Amino acid sequence: xxxxxxxxRSIWPxxxxxxxxxxxxxxLPHHFVEVELTNLGEAAKSIKDMWVRGAPLIGxxxxxxxxxxxxxxxxxxxxxxAWDVLHATRPTAINLRWxxxxxxxxxAPLAPERRAEAAWKRALEISETDVACNEAxxxxxxxxxxxxxxxxxxxxxxxxxxxxxxxxxxxxxxGTATSPIYQAHNKGIKVHVWVDETRPRNQGxxxxxxxxxxxxxxxxxxxxxxxxxxxxxxxxxxCIVGTDRTTAHGDVCNKIGTYLKALAAHDNEIPFYVALPSxxxxxxxxxxxxxxxxxxxxxxxxxxxxxxxxxxxxxxVRICPPETPVSNFAFDVTPSKYVTALITERGVCAAxxxxxxxxxxxxxxxx
Ligand code: MRU
Numbered sequence: 001x002x003x004x005x006x007x008x009r010s011i012w013p014x015x016x017x018x019x020x021x022x023x024x025x026x027x028l029p030h031h032f033v034e035v036e037l038t039n040l041g042e043a044a045k046s047i048k049d050m051w052v053r054g055a056p057l058i059g060x061x062x063x064x065x066x067x068x069x070x071x072x073x074x075x076x077x078x079x080x081x082a083w084d085v086l087h088a089t090r091p092t093a094i095n096l097r098w099x100x101x102x103x104x105x106x107x108a109p110l111a112p113e114r115r116a117e118a119a120w121k122r123a124l125e126i127s128e129t130d131v132a133c134n135e136a137x138x139x140x141x142x143x144x145x146x147x148x149x150x151x152x153x154x155x156x157x158x159x160x161x162x163x164x165x166x167x168x169x170x171x172x173x174x175g176t177a178t179s180p181i182y183q184a185h186n187k188g189i190k191v192h193v194w195v196d197e198t199r200p201r202n203q204g205x206x207x208x209x210x211x212x213x214x215x216x217x218x219x220x221x222x223x224x225x226x227x228x229x230x231x232x233x234x235x236x237x238x239c240i241v242g243t244d245r246t247t248a249h250g251d252v253c254n255k256i257g258t259y260l261k262a263l264a265a266h267d268n269e270i271p272f273y274v275a276l277p278s279x280x281x282x283x284x285x286x287x288x289x290x291x292x293x294x295x296x297x298x299x300x301x302x303x304x305x306x307x308x309x310x311x312x313x314x315x316x317v318r319i320c321p322p323e324t325p326v327s328n329f330a331f332d333v334t335p336s337k338y339v340t341a342l343i344t345e346r347g348v349c350a351a352x353x354x355x356x357x358x359x360x361x362x363x364x365x366x367x
């Protein structure tokens with residue numbers, strides 16, 4: 001996608017086998033800062049400290065992290081250590097383990113002297129595949145938007161609510177939830193996006209609003225608790241969100257607060273779609289609520305908020321008494337019964353074992 005007119009991806013190769021570029025997403029929306037990653041430690045830190053975030057981008061960054069390590073030391077010990085270090089960065093997004101397992105499966109049987117080149121090539125392929133998947137998700141999701149647009153009075157946009165940032169910044173390009181939105185907008189279909197601010201880290205306010213603004217997509221920022229009200233007043237036509245891990249039965253784990261949006265959508269008979277590349281499906285998990293590890297993050301993220309002052313300084317302020325106990329669960333699970341359908345790179349399917357199995361029979365056979 002474009003930033004100030006220049007085409008960007010969220011991660012890109014700089015020097016073959018030696019470095020990749022990323023955007024430090026903790027600095028957005030106030031500052032657009034590019035950072036170079038040159039080794040395993042920097043790649044792991046960029047994921048852990050959320051310079052990069054979003055399930056598919058975490059996976060792609062981990063793949064490059066492993067490739068950078070193979071260029072330094074292609075031994076079995078280094079390969080195994082790289083897997084461990086990167087895997088320990090964040091617990092919920094399954095794309096991380098998916099990418100690491102994919103890299104290890106490819107590299108482990110190779111002679112060490114062949115690993116660096118193969119790892120770099122595979123990391124590039126993982127990135128390109130993510131872009132292609134998200135573009136396909138956009139095409140399938142576009143049809144859903146078009147169906148709603150066909151029934152709107154002339155000049156009325158399709159109102160879409162989204163949560164967190166499942167945009168191009170969360171993937172290598174296009175985004176998952178935003179891909180249908182960008183493609184609809186590019187095609188001239190009128191869309192308007194309700195952007196949940198997404199406390200505590202405000203990925204909606206800081207990243208989704210920024211992205212949509214850069215691309216010229218009409219949008220409005222709302223507080224996290226506004227969704228139910230908007231839905232009751234027929235101000236939302238559909239919800240589209242992303243996911244960090246979807247179970248083989250269609251339960252969806254995504255940023256904290258997604259579940260409440262799904263409940264409100266269900267109560268108001270508004271379609272609730274989840275967009276995902278198949279790398280986000282955890283075929284080993286049945287019951288999402290019981291089995292998916294939910295990341296618990298630092299209290300500071302809840303007790304303090306940061307933003308730009310009128311003078312243009314970025315400041316952090318505490319919003320509760322210093323001794324207030326805080327909890328910070330970063331994700332929740334929406335049971336499949338509240339998900340209207342999943343939008344994948346192979347098409348749209350029911351959020352169920354049967355729905356997923358019909359689109360991905362080769363995976364379902366292994367269950
Ligand atoms: O904690 P984050 O910012 O990594 O959480 C991101 C999300 O919850 C996204 O919705 C999800 O990763 C899907 S990204 C296409």
